[in-house]
Amino acid sequence: MNPTNAVTTTEVTRRDTVMGEPVLTARDVSIEYEVDPPVKAVRGASITLHRGEILGLAGESGCGKTTLAYGLNRLLKAPALMTGGEVVFHDASGADIDVVALDGESLRRFRWDKVSMVFQGSMNSLNPVMNVRKQLADVFLTHRPKMKRAERDARCAELLTLVGVDPARLSSFPHELSGGMRQRVMIAMALALDPQVMIMDEPTTALDVVVQRGIIREIMRLRERLGFAVIFITHDLPLLIEISDRIAVMLEGEIIEQGASEQIYRNPEHPYTRRLLSSFPSLRGERGDFIRTGAAAGGAA
Numbered sequence: 001m002n003p004t005n006a007v008t009t010t011e012v013t014r015r016d017t018v019m020g021e022p023v024l025t026a027r028d029v030s031i032e033y034e035v036d037p038p039v040k041a042v043r044g045a046s047i048t049l050h051r052g053e054i055l056g057l058a059g060e061s062g063c064g065k066t067t068l069a070y071g072l073n074r075l076l077k078a079p080a081l082m083t084g085g086e087v088v089f090h091d092a093s094g095a096d097i098d099v100v101a102l103d104g105e106s107l108r109r110f111r112w113d114k115v116s117m118v119f120q121g122s123m124n125s126l127n128p129v130m131n132v133r134k135q136l137a138d139v140f141l142t143h144r145p146k147m148k149r150a151e152r153d154a155r156c157a158e159l160l161t162l163v164g165v166d167p168a169r170l171s172s173f174p175h176e177l178s179g180g181m182r183q184r185v186m187i188a189m190a191l192a193l194d195p196q197v198m199i200m201d202e203p204t205t206a207l208d209v210v211v212q213r214g215i216i217r218e219i220m221r222l223r224e225r226l227g228f229a230v231i232f233i234t235h236d237l238p239l240l241i242e243i244s245d246r247i248a249v250m251l252e253g254e255i256i257e258q259g260a261s262e263q264i265y266r267n268p269e270h271p272y273t274r275r276l277l278s279s280f281p282s283l284r285g286e287r288g289d290f291i292r293t294g295a296a297a298g299g300a301a
């Protein structure tokens with residue numbers, strides 16, 4: 001683990017104090033793939049995401065992390081079916097939104113506006129024949145049709161700057177950008193409508209480690225600055241422990257343990273969590289130091 005990537009104790013303390021009310025609550029969510037035989041991918045999962053916090057979702061491949069994330073954002077497609085449970089979004093306006101009941105226009109407005117998602121390898125989903133400006137502008141044309149062109153252009157440039165990409169790149173086509181830049185553009189798109197929650201599913205897995213670290217640091221900075229909450233999904237448990245406020249551990253569709261990152265690291269209760277931790281020798285330094293007490297982050301990809 002590179003100590004320069006760790007988050008300072010001061011930041012951790014500050015974060016704990018700014019962490020607010022719940023912004024997304026999922027209760028007893030069950031999701032099946034209706035194939036033969038049916039796959040019970042998520043079984044009675046309950047999570048609470050608080051305003052401004054990073055909740056890490058950990059667990060080995062196939063345990064249901066992506067399926068749960070799709071369920072929270074109503075992105076499930078057949079043969080996946082949510083067979084039970086409820087998902088409530090607690091809007092900043094004070095209104096509670098029953099996510100499961102959304103449809104048509106209300107669902108379209110909810111997605112990206114309230115909760116946005118960055119997928120694994122989503123950098124490859126940029127349209128190859130459209131430049132970056134057009135792709136970013138499309139988000140506003142769809143969701144903010146009354147926005148004036150000059151404002152839209154300014155916002156597109158601002159978004160690129162936010163994610164550490166030179167706004168001169170607005171005229172570039174995807175093939176002219178590195179993988180890291182393309183993924184940053186996707187993050188810019190996810191940020192475009194100022195969502196209260198971002199779900200990030202392995203957002204940097206396809207990138208090399210140095211670029212990954214730069215992007216993770218950028219996400220952390222943006223989170224501090226803009227205050228959105230994050231559900232961060234990855235196989236990389238050391239990374240999750242480093243960046244998350246709380247961690248939920250999934251096993252075979254169930255959330256078997258959830259708690260503060262430090263608690264999960266120091267006092268894992270479930271034998272599976274202990275096994276998962278011990279499968280990453282890098283988590284156990286000679287003195288057993290907690291990773292987040294390291295030096296402040298710096299640099300960029």
Ligand SMILES: Nc1ncnc2c1ncn2[C@@H]1O[C@H](COP(=O)(O)OP(=O)(O)OP(=O)(O)O)[C@@H](O)[C@H]1O
Pocket residue numbers: 033035039041059060061062063064065066067068079
């Ligand atoms: N379209 C599908 N049809 C049938 N089963 C599926 C489908 N998609 C996923 N599954 C199954 O659902 C379970 C959960 O998969 P999911 O992709 O949510 O896990 P995951 O924890 O996100 O894995 P990974 O980390 O590899 O992405 C797995 O058993 C998987 O095989």
